[in-house]
Amino acid sequence: MSEIKNGITMLGTGSPRPDLERSGPAQVLHINGMPILIDCGEGTTAQLLKANIPPENVNVLMFTHLHSDHFFGYGQFLLGGWGRGRRELTVVGPKGIKEFHETVINMFKDDIAYRVSLGRPENGVLDVNIIEFDEPGEVSVDIPAKVSIDEMVHNVPTFGFRFEMDNNVIVFSGDTAPTPNIVNLAQGADILVQDGCLAKTGIYRNTTDPELLKIWENLQKEHCTPGQAGDIAQEAGVKKLVMTHFLPNVIPEEVKEEAEEQFDGESIVGEDLMEISV
Ligand SMILES: [Zn+2]
Ligand SMILES: [Zn+2]
Secondary structure (H helix, E strand, C coil): CCCCCCEEEEEECCCCCCCCCCCCCEEEEEECCEEEEECCCCCHHHHHHHCCCCHHHCCEEECCCCCHHHHCCHHHHHHHHHHCCCCCCEEEEECCHHHHHHHHHHHCHHHHHHHHHCCCCCCCCCCCEEEEECCCEEECCCCCCEEEEEECECCCCCEEEEEECCCCEEEECCCCECCHHHHHHCCCCCEEEEECCCCCCHHHCCCCCHHHHHHHHHHCCCCCCHHHHHHHHHHHCCCEEEEECCCCCCCHHHHHHHHHCCCCCEEEECCCCEEEEC
């Protein structure tokens, strides 16, 4: 079991671009030892195992938005966790999450029927509790925290999450361009896990290719630079900024430096399997 009681585990700090160093976007929030999964990118189940968080012990999964890089790992998490003995699961996410879940169940219906015929109970896979939301405010989830959400700036409905526990506050931005909503949501947080995707790196560094330049320009409307992540953390007065959602070959020192120019608190460049306690 993971040693961490209160805090986060960064499971995947990557982006839609496949990357051996960074798994697809996913993180775990630990509340008094209870793991809450936030997003479920490619490789999430393997990352849970590496982090010593048994997937069958994760009974709540919350999606920030329905982009492929944030849900590629769902089929494996759903069926693999059930296979290991999970008998209860609640999935929370923006409107559309129910249809998404039903599509996955439908895709695997013969497979599930086969495993049920072997003698496995249906609980935990055919009775998943789905909670959809489509407006900012509070979301009622059966976990020991107050959960507030607000809309981010991205090209599909995307929500940032604020978790208020007894002794600490942890906020996840999801994917977003700079917006006052994340500054408000993150006010005074102990930890802010923030999109810092737009570190000018890899294929985008020093390019003159007009196609790449066009994509880079368009990405500015969807994500934050590390400097903008630092700005948000500074304005919100958070204690620790943990940046994530990186493209391949990002240079961590540069990301940290860029954020530190804006933010007086602790700037952390997220890495897969990094654990941060509060
Ligand atoms: Zn996205
Ligand atoms: Zn993403």
